[in-house]
Amino acid sequence: MSFAVRAEGLTVRYGRTTALEDVTLELAPGTVHGLLGRNGSGKTTLLQTLAAFRRPSEGRVLVDGEDPWENPRVTQGVCLVRESGDVLTDLRMRDNLAYYEGIRPHFDRELAGRLMDTFELDPARKPSKLSRGKKSAFGVVVGLASRAELTIFDEVHLGMDAPSRFAFYDALMADYVEHPRTIVLSSHLIDEVQRLLEGVVILDHGRVLLSEEAESLRARGVSITGPRDAVEQLVEGRTVLRRQHLGRTTQVMLDGALSTEERTQAERLGLETGPVDLQSLFVHLTERTTEGATR
Amino acid sequence: MFDGREPIYLQIADRIRAEVLDGSLQEGDQVKSTTQYATTYRINPATAAKAFAELVDEGVLHKRRGIGMFVSDGARDQLLAARRERFFAEVVDPVATEAQVLGIPIAQVVARLHEVEAARAAAHGEERS
Amino acid sequence: MSATATAATTTAPVRATRPVRHTMRWLLRQHLQGLLWTTGILAVVVPSATATVNHYAEVDISIVQFARQAFIWFPFSMAIVTTTAFLNVHVAAGATRRVLSAASLLTGVVTGLAYALVMTGALQIERAVYGARGWTQQLTESAPVFEDTSQVGWMVTDLGLAFIAAQVSGLLVGLAYYRVGGWWGTLALPLTVGPLLVSMGLLTTDLLDPMSTLARVPIAAGIIALAALAYHLLLVRTQLKQIST
Numbered sequence: 001m002s003f004a005v006r007a008e009g010l011t012v013r014y015g016r017t018t019a020l021e022d023v024t025l026e027l028a029p030g031t032v033h034g035l036l037g038r039n040g041s042g043k044t045t046l047l048q049t050l051a052a053f054r055r056p057s058e059g060r061v062l063v064d065g066e067d068p069w070e071n072p073r074v075t076q077g078v079c080l081v082r083e084s085g086d087v088l089t090d091l092r093m094r095d096n097l098a099y100y101e102g103i104r105p106h107f108d109r110e111l112a113g114r115l116m117d118t119f120e121l122d123p124a125r126k127p128s129k130l131s132r133g134k135k136s137a138f139g140v141v142v143g144l145a146s147r148a149e150l151t152i153f154d155e156v157h158l159g160m161d162a163p164s165r166f167a168f169y170d171a172l173m174a175d176y177v178e179h180p181r182t183i184v185l186s187s188h189l190i191d192e193v194q195r196l197l198e199g200v201v202i203l204d205h206g207r208v209l210l211s212e213e214a215e216s217l218r219a220r221g222v223s224i225t226g227p228r229d230a231v232e233q234l235v236e237g238r239t240v241l242r243r244q245h246l247g248r249t250t251q252v253m254l255d256g257a258l259s260t261e262e263r264t265q266a267e268r269l270g271l272e273t274g275p276v277d278l279q280s281l282f283v284h285l286t287e288r289t290t291e292g293a294t295r
Numbered sequence: 296m297f298d299g300r301e302p303i304y305l306q307i308a309d310r311i312r313a314e315v316l317d318g319s320l321q322e323g324d325q326v327k328s329t330t331q332y333a334t335t336y337r338i339n340p341a342t343a344a345k346a347f348a349e350l351v352d353e354g355v356l357h358k359r360r361g362i363g364m365f366v367s368d369g370a371r372d373q374l375l376a377a378r379r380e381r382f383f384a385e386v387v388d389p390v391a392t393e394a395q396v397l398g399i400p401i402a403q404v405v406a407r408l409h410e411v412e413a414a415r416a417a418a419h420g421e422e423r424s
Numbered sequence: 425m426s427a428t429a430t431a432a433t434t435t436a437p438v439r440a441t442r443p444v445r446h447t448m449r450w451l452l453r454q455h456l457q458g459l460l461w462t463t464g465i466l467a468v469v470v471p472s473a474t475a476t477v478n479h480y481a482e483v484d485i486s487i488v489q490f491a492r493q494a495f496i497w498f499p500f501s502m503a504i505v506t507t508t509a510f511l512n513v514h515v516a517a518g519a520t521r522r523v524l525s526a527a528s529l530l531t532g533v534v535t536g537l538a539y540a541l542v543m544t545g546a547l548q549i550e551r552a553v554y555g556a557r558g559w560t561q562q563l564t565e566s567a568p569v570f571e572d573t574s575q576v577g578w579m580v581t582d583l584g585l586a587f588i589a590a591q592v593s594g595l596l597v598g599l600a601y602y603r604v605g606g607w608w609g610t611l612a613l614p615l616t617v618g619p620l621l622v623s624m625g626l627l628t629t630d631l632l633d634p635m636s637t638l639a640r641v642p643i644a645a646g647i648i649a650l651a652a653l654a655y656h657l658l659l660v661r662t663q664l665k666q667i668s669t
Contacts, residue, residue, distance in 0.1 A: 032339055053515060053664035070660060076441065076518040086516030088509060096513075102446035103517040148518065169337045177330040177340055195303055198341045215342060218302040275301055 002029035002182045003077055003150040005050060009059030012045050019045040021206040022059070027182065029064075032196055034214065035186040037203035038286055043186045044082075046203065047154050050184075051080035063150060076105055079148035081139040083155050087127045093138060094123035097145070104146040111175065112145035118167055132159035140168050144175055152184040165189075169196060190279045194218075200278070204286050214278070221276030221284075222258050225251040230269040234262065241284035253284055303338060307346035315355060315370050316378070322371060326356065326364045443519045447527035448534075451506055455535040458502050463542050466491055470546065474553075483559040486573070488546045492583070495539045496590045500620065503532060503594025507659070508602045515664055525656045532591030532652075540583035547573050569627055569637055578637075582627055585644050592651045593620035599658055602665070619651035 005027035012020040020042040027033050037043045048054045049061050052068040052075050060067060068074040087096045093116070101107040116123055119137035127135060136159040143151055157165045173196060176183060187193045194200075200217050202209040212220070221241065224231055228250040235252050242253040253276055258266065266273050314320040327335070332343035347364050350356040355370045394404050466488075473487050507528060514524045547561075551573045554561040561573055570578035596616040601609035623644040 031341065048664065051516075052520075055663060070520045070522055072443070072520050072523070075515070075520055076443075079518060080516065082516075086512045088513055099446075099450060099513065100517045103441055103443050103514075103519045105441055146518070166337075170334070173333045173337055173339075177333045195336070195338045195342070198339045214339070215302045215304055215345060 001149060002180060003064040003074070004029040005150065005182065005184075006062040007046070007049075007059065008062070010046070010049065010056050010061055011058040012042075012049060012054065013057045019206055020049075020203075023203075023206070023208055024059075025201060025208055025211060027184065027201070028199065029182050030180045031198040032176065032183045032185065033199040033201060034190075034193055034197040035184055035201050035203065036188075036190060036282055037186075037209075041203040041286075042206040043203055044154055045206075047080055047152050047184065047186060050150070051075075051078050051152060053080065076103060077149035078152070079104070079143055079146045079150070080152040080154060081143035081156050083136060083139070083158055085127060085135045085139045087138065087142070089128035090126055092124050092126055093121060096127065096138075097123070097142070100142055100146060104148065106147035108145050108147055111147075112141055115141040115144060115171060118171065119164060133161055133164060136160045137164055137168075140171070144171060147175075147179055147181065150182045150184070152186075154186045155188070157187070157189070165192065169193070172196065190282055191277070194278045202282060202285065209285060217281065218278055219257055219275065220255065221281040222254045222256070223251060223274045223276050224254065224266065224271050225249065225274075226269065226271035230271055234266055234269060234271060241281070253280065255281075255285070304342050304345040304349065307332065307338075307343055308349050311346070311350060312355065312374055315366055316374055318371075320366050322366050322368050324366050325362075326366065328363050443523045444527050444530070447510070447514065447519065447523060448531050451510065451527060451531040452534060454506055455499065455502060455531065455538075458499060459535070459538055459542065462491075462494065462498055462539075466542070466546060470550070474550075483554070483557070484562055486547065486550060486554075486561045486563055488543065488550045489563055491543055491546065492586070495543055495583075496586055496620070496624070499535055499539060499587065500590040500594040503528075503535075503591045504598040504601075506531075507595050507598040511602065511659075511662065512664055521660045521662060525659045528595055529592070529652050529656070532595060533588055536586075536588030536591050537580075537584050539587045540580050543583050544576060544579050547579065548576070569641065581641060585641065585648065586624055586627055589620045589623040589644070589648050589651075592648055592655060593617050596651060596655050596658075599655060599662070603658065603662055619647050623647050 005025075007023050007025040010020055010023040010025075011018065023042075023046065025046075035043050035047070045054065049056055050063060050068065052070070055069055063074050063078060066074050068078060087093075088099065091099075097109070097112050101109060101112075119134070119141065121130075121134060121138055121141065127138060130138065136156050139156045140153070140160075143153055143156070157168055160168065169192070172183070185193055185196065194214060197214040199211070200214045201211045210217075224234060226249065228245065228248055231250045231252055235254060239255040240252050241255050244251045258273065263273070311320065311326060315322075320326065326347075327343075329340035329343040329347070332338050333340040347356060347358075351358060351364075354367055354373060356364045357367045358364055390404065391401065394401060470487050470491075474483060477483050477485075477487070507524075510524060510528075511521075515521065551561055553559075563571070563573070569582035573579065593616060596619070597609070597613065600612045600616050603609075604612065626640050626644045626647075
């Protein structure tokens with residue numbers, strides 16, 4: 001009931017632009033994964049390749065062990081919801097749902113009805129008449145009610161207002177615990193979605209920057225605050241993501257947790273240590289590679 | 296809830312420990328399931344499961360197959376003992392350090408602690424009468 | 425995860441889906457509306473045109489035959505739109521391009537034949553009316569495949585091939601615009617509309633007089649089949665575009 005995902009040396013080019021380069025990646029089945037990355041990092045391209053919207057230029061993707069391209073068994077179990085919404089804009093939403101229902105083997109009409117109510121969508125209306133937020137909400141309805149073995153939401157919630165987004169997160173978790181399946185959420189709103197995630201993949205410039213468990217990622221960064229000399233002494237030789245000075249106080253953000261020795265040393269030096277949230281870690285990890293690339 | 300920057304599973308584990316300590320979770324009580332955590336707090340069920348695993352390792356919780364997670368016998372005493380052990384290192388020692396930085400004599404700190412206790416005892420007495 | 429894994433057993437049973445039939449039903453629904461409209465218009469325009477001609481002159485020519493062009497170009501334009509409108513939704517709903525190819529080509533055949541039957545029926549009604557009134561139902565368009573409206577079989581064959589060619593060409597035009605956009609899609613028109621123009625020419629010209637009817641019909645059918653094959657091969661290789669709304 002859940003599809004595993006594997007990419008091996010996946011490269012996708014659009015003309016001369018390389019959107020993904022030699023991406024090798026594994027997503028465990030039955031878990032909620034977050035796909036993070038800045039604009040143009042290749043998130044959408046990766047997701048579209050998984051859903052057989054596109055074909056790799058090189059390398060391959062395997063969904064449930066098989067190439068999804070023109071593979072009816074796999075594609076009927078993969079549902080990618082894009083923000084643009086892949087719907088028949090001039091048919092009523094009721095008809096759109098019926099169209100999806102005819103192809104999706106696990107489609108739950110009752111759930112679709114409940115979600116239409118939650119998001120205050122009138123089934124008799126046409127998608128072309130909806131606001132951006134309501135269009136996204138309809139995408140969410142389609143995505144959740146399809147109950148596909150691999151369900152992907154690509155930035156769908158961007159156009160939705162905060163109450164609708166939280167209604168989406170609630171509906172997602174409620175349905176996921178009852179019908180566990182592989183879910184991929186791509187998002188900029190890291191703060192909002194991070195608690196929903198079990199795995200996190202960060203793409204940067206078409207490559208995998210990291211692929212880790214969300215919880216270990218939250219423990220990965222360390223911030224150290226104190227007198228400049230003491231701080232510098234402690235972090236010598238370590239990967240510093242960010243360095244800020246305020247008078248004689250310095251705060252650095254380190255990539256990687258402190259060892260027990262380092263922790264004792266920090267205490268001895270009277271330094272304050274604290275965790276780094278996922279959002280800041282993401283910002284500084286991707287910022288660093290941008291600087292590296294432009295230098 | 297669970298908005299801190301610490302890993303969420305640590306926050307969940309801390310919260311359950313706190314509830315056992317303050318008595319809102321009694322020994323033998325069932326704790327919320329991973330599913331309930333997921334739907335109530337919008338948390339990935341695996342994260343809640345990780346917190347439970349840690350508490351099972353500590354002996355605070357135990358699993359009954361097919362039913363759920365329960366607070367173990369002796370969990371509260373065990374947590375109290377562990378807390379007491381850490382109390383001086385984590386709470387008292389920093390007070391001493393801070394007092395020194397601020398130039399407050401330790402005797403004054405001790406006097407303050409006596410005052411606080413006396414005030415609490417008085418308030419407690421009034422409540423009873 | 426153990427607490428959630430046990431819930432997996434509550435999953436709804438898998439329904440068997442028949443994607444080709446399902447998609448065809450939806451495509452046909454779109455074309456049926458068009459067919460009803462054109463038939464309705466035919467039913468109003470032809471009798472009034474006949475009455476008008478009869479008022480001023482003697483009726484010595486079939487009026488229904490002029491519907492041929494309308495019955496080619498209107499469904500042709502509808503065929504252009506359907507591939508593009510359905511492709512994204514179809515793939516997003518989890519079906520393969522192969523299914524859409526089969527469903528749209530079968531829909532093209534059914535639609536083409538339906539238009540051919542409607543027009544053949546109309547010609548037969550006209551024939552009966554003209555016969556009763558003593559008018560001549562002359563065919564002015566050079567249509568050597570059927571020379572007389574009594575040749576019902578040839579009529580269905582001729583009209584069917586022309587209308588199916590219109591459908592297949594329409595699908596090709598739509599797909600070309602989807603894949604390569606406005607400029608190249610327009611430049612490709614000779615290739616995409618070509619099959620329709622060539623089969624129309626084959627069926628309605630006497631320039632190729634030495635070529636017998638028996639030869640021209642299979643050649644037209646062959647051209648249509650080649651166009652259909654080209655459409656299929658292109659469609660199953662088509663990558664989806666982001667459609668901004």
